[in-house]
Amino acid sequence: MxxxxxxxxxxxxxxxxxxxxxxxxxxxxxxxxxxxxxxEDDRRGSNPEEILAAAHAACFTMAFSFACDKAGFATAVVDTEARVRLTQQGEGFVIDRIALTLKAQVPGIAETRFQEIAQAAKRDCPLSKALASVLEITLEATLLGAPSAR
Structure with a gap:
């Protein structure tokens, strides 16, 4: 723990x-x-949504890499971006969407297996679970390099 x-x-x-x-x-x-x-657009400071995006991207990336290891594939490079959307709802605000974008080099993995592992990592990473109340968490996963079937 x-x-x-x-x-x-x-x-x-x-x-x-x-x-x-x-x-x-x-x-x-x-x-x-x-x-x-x-x-507003003041970039001299941070904000909770930016920090949440960084945390979710980091958690998902590790979950993906660990899941690839478990499936017998070593990740070479993994880059993830997370975009957190804060929208007004009534008199308050709500995070209604998190969009994850994954680009990874995973030698020897087939596209379908890559997508299965990526979706499972999105579902199973601890921050995705903690953020279950977010209406929409999306994932766009791109396998870089020439995959070979396995």
Whole structure:
């Protein structure tokens, strides 16, 4: 069992306030976020959706690589992008879509097996399970290189 932590320090009220995100590893240390970096185009800070996208992409990528290992295929290169969509719902907001895009080199794997493993990894990664309330989690998986049937 493992447990990881992150902390937030917030000063000010709502729209005018500013926060700082820190993680126990120091990967983020007092990293800024606020209304402008979440709802506008201020790229000087982060936001919860961006951090969620990074976490989901990282979790899915590891799950995919581990699933390939288990099936007897070694991943050479795996690149994943996650796009998290935040939309207004009534007076609040909801994350209604996460789109994962996978591009991977997996020597010796057939396209159908690649797609099966990718879909299973999407379904089984811990963050996908934790995000089960998201209405739509999609996956576009592209096998790079010349596959050979197996």
């Amino acid at each position: 493992t447990e990881k932590t992150a902390t937030i320090h917030w000063q000010g009220s709502g729209k005018a306030g500013l926060g700082q995100i820190s993680t126990e590893t120091g990967a983020l240390k007092a990293y800024p976020y606020g209304f402008a970096s979440r709802f």
